[in-house]
Amino acid sequence: MVSPQATLIDPFGRSINYLRLSVTDRCNLRCTYCMAEEMTFLPKQQILSLEELRDAATAFVELGVRKIRLTGGEPLIRRDILKLVSSLAALPGLDELTMTTNGVLLPTMAQPLKEAGIARLNISIDSLKADRFKQLTRVGELDQVLQGVRAAKAAGFAKIKLNAVILAGFNDDEVLDLTRFAVDNGLDISFIEEMPLGEISSHRRHDTQITSGHIREQLAAEYQLLDSTETTGGPSRYVQVANSDSKIGFISPISNNFCDSCNRVRMTAEGRLLLCLGNEHSLDLREILRTWPGDSERLKRHIIQAIGDKPERHYFDPEQVDIVRFMNMTGG
Numbered sequence: 001m002v003s004p005q006a007t008l009i010d011p012f013g014r015s016i017n018y019l020r021l022s023v024t025d026r027c028n029l030r031c032t033y034c035m036a037e038e039m040t041f042l043p044k045q046q047i048l049s050l051e052e053l054r055d056a057a058t059a060f061v062e063l064g065v066r067k068i069r070l071t072g073g074e075p076l077i078r079r080d081i082l083k084l085v086s087s088l089a090a091l092p093g094l095d096e097l098t099m100t101t102n103g104v105l106l107p108t109m110a111q112p113l114k115e116a117g118i119a120r121l122n123i124s125i126d127s128l129k130a131d132r133f134k135q136l137t138r139v140g141e142l143d144q145v146l147q148g149v150r151a152a153k154a155a156g157f158a159k160i161k162l163n164a165v166i167l168a169g170f171n172d173d174e175v176l177d178l179t180r181f182a183v184d185n186g187l188d189i190s191f192i193e194e195m196p197l198g199e200i201s202s203h204r205r206h207d208t209q210i211t212s213g214h215i216r217e218q219l220a221a222e223y224q225l226l227d228s229t230e231t232t233g234g235p236s237r238y239v240q241v242a243n244s245d246s247k248i249g250f251i252s253p254i255s256n257n258f259c260d261s262c263n264r265v266r267m268t269a270e271g272r273l274l275l276c277l278g279n280e281h282s283l284d285l286r287e288i289l290r291t292w293p294g295d296s297e298r299l300k301r302h303i304i305q306a307i308g309d310k311p312e313r314h315y316f317d318p319e320q321v322d323i324v325r326f327m328n329m330t331g332g
Contacts (some may be wrong), residue, residue: 002300007064008265018067019060020266021083022227023053027074029102030138031126033165033194046270050084052289056267057088059299069122073269076105089117096264100124100163106148112154120159121152122190126183127171136170155184156194161188161249168210175218184244190236190249191215212250219248235262248257258299259313273303275310 008016019271026041027034048056055149057068075081089097100122101111106113113121118122127133152160164171164178175191180194184190184232192213212218216239219225222271236249259276266274283306287298 001302002063002297006300006304008060008304008307010312011137012312013260014310015064016263016265016310017065017320018069018264019057019065020069020071020264021053021057022071022073022267022269023075023078023084024073024267026074027102028077028104029074031124031165032136032138033167039263042270046286048269048271048289050080050087050161052271053084055161055289055294055296056089056271056285056299058091059296059303061091061285062296063300064304066093068094068097070097070099070118071266073101074102074104075099076101076109082092082112085113085116087120100121101148102140103145103148103152104298105142107142107151110148110151110157114155114157119162120155121157122161122163123149123152125176125178126150126164126166129174129178130172132174136167149185149187153187159188161190163190163192165192165194166210166215167194167301172215174209175215176222177221179214179219179241179248182248183244186245188238188247188249190251192251201305213254216250217254225247235264265307265310275306276313281309281311 010016023048028276031038035309039049054329060068070081070085070088071253072078073282078084085097086097088094088237096119097117098120099118102198103123103125106121106123107291110121120245123145125133126136130142133140133145136263145219148164149160162178163183164174166172166175178323179189191212216225226242228238228240230240230247235251238247238249240247262276266277268274271289273283273285275281275283285302288299288302
């Protein structure tokens, strides 16, 4: 029997207390850096049921996970997502339940999500220009996302953060505009370096790489940035905008490896436990959940064993794609 005091410690002494839980690989957008234009999604029977997702999450919380972020694909297109949110929010020992969304469905979903137990939201938005937003997302309407941001603010979430993937030659000229939008609306924002996950045809990732350092230089020309030790448990390294409640985060998987403080694992919608974003080490939790349904002790033993294989770091190279899975399949 797994000890009630058991926690997840990897071979490098890092405590794993944060789970990113993908509820679907499907999305209502087709962002160029995230997936191919013509995607083949998983058959429904390969996706974990809501009950299987809950059982897996329960095992992680009983092993010391204190924060769960729901991701996709786009999590809000998962049928009965509010039922899952409510069941996870009620888990004893879970400190925070959050979600990353593209915001398209927030105009009607923001308030129900807040009432069901989501504490904070991350909303992805890579451009404030309608034509460019559609180009980057292939099908998206910017106004729907802006309405979603307003709905999230009206719902009163504890914190709302915008996420922007910055691509040189595509939207790097909007860094200041996106920051002004965040600051003017009392939001935080994180700028993310593009990660080489999955083969894409829209652009060469080496050509679109832009570092967090370069983005910070742009911002420092207009804002006084105060270094901050604050963290939300994820990979963002934050600065505070002087005379503002807003923070700016930098997620730098290429230029400033953040693996030494990694406290996270991911579970895909098909039940693969990914131990590192940039490695293929994984455990098939779906097989365990379906072969021995309800056997939480067995599930926890396998999770503990898997954490022993968590690698020290990733090695991303924009010149080549070593990880064939797309970001929508990885989980946020």
